[in-house]
Amino acid sequence: MHDHWEHFEHGADVGVRGIAATKAGAFEQAALALTAVVTDPRNVANRRAVDIDCQAPDDELLLAHWLNALVSEMATRRMLFGLFDVKLDGHRLHARAFGETASVARHKPAVEVKGATCTELRVAPFDGGWLAQTIVDV
Amino acid sequence: MDTGSLIRRAPCVWEIAREGAMRVPVLIYASEPLVRAMDDKVRLQACNVATLPGIVGASTAMPDAHWGYGFPIGGVAAFDADAGGVVSAGGVGFDISCGVRCLLTGMRRDDVMPLQQRLADMLFAHIPAGVGSTGHIKLGSEAMEAMLSGGARWAVAQGWGRAADLERTEERGQMLHAKPRWVSIQARRRQREEMGTLGSGNHYLEVQEVVEVFDADAAAAFELRVGDVVVMIHCGSRGLGHQIGSEFLLRMAAEAPGHGLRLPDRELACAPIRSDLGQEYLGAMRAAINCALANRQILTHLVREVFADLLPAADLRLLYDVSHNTCKLETHRVGGRPRELYVHRKGATRALGPGHADLPAALRTAGQPVLIGGSMGTGSYVLAGTAQSEALAFASACHGAGRAMSRHQALQTWQGRAVIDELAARGILVRSPSARGIAEEAPLAYKDVGEVVDAAQAAGLARKVARLAPLVCVKG
Numbered sequence: 366m367h368d369h370w371e372h373f374e375h376g377a378d379v380g381v382r383g384i385a386a387t388k389a390g391a392f393e394q395a396a397l398a399l400t401a402v403v404t405d406p407r408n409v410a411n412r413r414a415v416d417i418d419c420q421a422p423d424d425e426l427l428l429a430h431w432l433n434a435l436v437s438e439m440a441t442r443r444m445l446f447g448l449f450d451v452k453l454d455g456h457r458l459h460a461r462a463f464g465e466t467a468s469v470a471r472h473k474p475a476v477e478v479k480g481a482t483c484t485e486l487r488v489a490p491f492d493g494g495w496l497a498q499t500i501v502d503v
Numbered sequence: 504m505d506t507g508s509l510i511r512r513a514p515c516v517w518e519i520a521r522e523g524a525m526r527v528p529v530l531i532y533a534s535e536p537l538v539r540a541m542d543d544k545v546r547l548q549a550c551n552v553a554t555l556p557g558i559v560g561a562s563t564a565m566p567d568a569h570w571g572y573g574f575p576i577g578g579v580a581a582f583d584a585d586a587g588g589v590v591s592a593g594g595v596g597f598d599i600s601c602g603v604r605c606l607l608t609g610m611r612r613d614d615v616m617p618l619q620q621r622l623a624d625m626l627f628a629h630i631p632a633g634v635g636s637t638g639h640i641k642l643g644s645e646a647m648e649a650m651l652s653g654g655a656r657w658a659v660a661q662g663w664g665r666a667a668d669l670e671r672t673e674e675r676g677q678m679l680h681a682k683p684r685w686v687s688i689q690a691r692r693r694q695r696e697e698m699g700t701l702g703s704g705n706h707y708l709e710v711q712e713v714v715e716v717f718d719a720d721a722a723a724a725f726e727l728r729v730g731d732v733v734v735m736i737h738c739g740s741r742g743l744g745h746q747i748g749s750e751f752l753l754r755m756a757a758e759a760p761g762h763g764l765r766l767p768d769r770e771l772a773c774a775p776i777r778s779d780l781g782q783e784y785l786g787a788m789r790a791a792i793n794c795a796l797a798n799r800q801i802l803t804h805l806v807r808e809v810f811a812d813l814l815p816a817a818d819l820r821l822l823y824d825v826s827h828n829t830c831k832l833e834t835h836r837v838g839g840r841p842r843e844l845y846v847h848r849k850g851a852t853r854a855l856g857p858g859h860a861d862l863p864a865a866l867r868t869a870g871q872p873v874l875i876g877g878s879m880g881t882g883s884y885v886l887a888g889t890a891q892s893e894a895l896a897f898a899s900a901c902h903g904a905g906r907a908m909s910r911h912q913a914l915q916t917w918q919g920r921a922v923i924d925e926l927a928a929r930g931i932l933v934r935s936p937s938a939r940g941i942a943e944e945a946p947l948a949y950k951d952v953g954e955v956v957d958a959a960q961a962a963g964l965a966r967k968v969a970r971l972a973p974l975v976c977v978k979g
Contacts, residue, residue: 376909440745473936483753
């Protein structure tokens with residue numbers, strides 16, 4: 366399986382989807398899809414690392430918590446992230462997000478993400494690997 | 504949406520009868536073309552809302568309704584706490600108390616147009632807009648606490664506005680019963696540098712011209728004449744509201760089974776109003792309403808500074824400030840008797856009718872100004888509340904045009920620079936830090952706001968007063 370991310374259609378907001386060989390990889394790809402709502406993740410240099418820990422009662426809420434934690438870190442640190450290393454232990458997540466301070470001139474950020482919703486929220490086996498997706502409010 | 508399964512009660516009133524777990528019917532207020540253009544998810548979500556405990560009357564959808572999360576955007580639903588009613592974070596939305604305010608300027612088109620370019624540039628330079636922008640005001644912990652309790656009233660006390668502004672703001676500028684103690688540290692951290700910022704996405708600040716008057720008496724009461732210039736500001740509670748919405752949505756989803764709530768879909772996450780979680784959310788959400796009111800008040804001050812420099816004869820007075828993402832405890836007559844209800848408006852504007860005691864004296868005869876934002880190219884509307892709106896939808900009306908296509912589709916269809924040039928050729932100057940953001944917000948990505956307000960008027964939710972056309976648009 367080729368790990369990748371994609372956006373899917375929602376009338377007013379944006380669907381983010383990660384597909385990967387492992388569940389942790391799907392969470393990493395979903396995070397890249399989140400960054401891509403704001404800017405092209407390929408243009409984000411991985412200069413600084415931020416550690417993120419979260420937990421939830423199940424996989425799906427864990428995905429929403431993970432994405433919300435990233436939204437919050439992006440907002441308070443004025444950063445964008447382009448690389449993620451996620452480790453899952455049951456319904457606990459430990460991750461390191463790599464990125465840099467956001468630059469309007471270089472990143473041309475399109476829109477800020479407000480948060481992850483429970484709409485179309487799904488973490489499930491998919492095509493021999495894993496899929497992790499939800500709608501984010503922008 | 505297929506109209507085949509809907510019961511048409513009037514030209515712009517459609518009913519979905521109770522079935523299955525629905526406790527009340529669904530009412531959709533829209534013209535046939537607007538209903539046909541609505542996503543089927545609007546029907547599903549409105550029906551899901553109708554299953555929630557304690558819902559009263561009907562689950563209603565406004566003419567601009569579209570697919571949201573849990574509730575449709577453009578959804579209105581009222582809940583009775585005494586009947587086990589619930590409060591829903593998704594029923595309010597992440598941008599808590601997102602809303603619109605309209606400032607009269609005392610200027611005419613001919614006064615402003617010679618300075619249009621400079622006005623656009625100065626507003627863009629002075630108003631922090633776009634992703635990651637920060638304001639000039641940094642809130643320490645004491646000031647944060649005061650802002651969360653005081654709203655626009657706090658902002659005016661700091662010197663960012665006039666006492667008269669508060670009379671023209673919902674809740675007189677201060678949402679009572681806010682409980683800042685339920686606002687998390689992370690939410691406060693997100694807001695520390697975001698006071699007086701516009702945000703991004705569909706938020707904007709526009710200088711507009713009144714181009715058409717439909718109701719001369721109401722327009723006179725609102726002091727709107729053809730050729731007058733006004734300023735419209737659309738934004739909300741910024742990072743603080745987003746964080747509160749995100750946190751409580753997930754808590755409600757996780758804790759719903761513990762409250763005995765069997766939800767048709769997790770996205771409908773809610774909590775009983777009388778539960779600890781319900782009360783914590785209401786306290787934090789009201790603090791976020793105060794944050795939004797304070798934010799729009801500070802933006803008003805910044806706009807006044809620009810006008811004072813460029814057009815010193817201008818006198819910017821607030822026509823009205825309305826929020827369209829809220830849950831408020833209100834008294835409504837249902838079945839002939841007054842009831843205390845928690846009215847959720849997700850992408851819907853409160854629209855108090857003529858004579859309502861909460862309206863300032865100068866507006867009481869005409870009814871509440873209902874401010875409807877369109878798109879950069881099509882303009883906006885000022886409506887007025889009607890006497891029958893309370894019976895139709897707990898005194899509510901639409902809030903905007905609603906998107907006609909997704910952001911992704913818009914990005915595939917337009918380029919930001921071309922949109923800016925095309926609008927400039929039509930006399931509309933757009934300033935934004937993001938060309939991609941402009942493409943995503945292209946005028947044709949939205950439905951025709953004229954159709955939406957016509958349907959709102961035909962349904963009796965509100966009546967048209969004036970149409971406004973943009974001259975300058977600052978987008979986040």
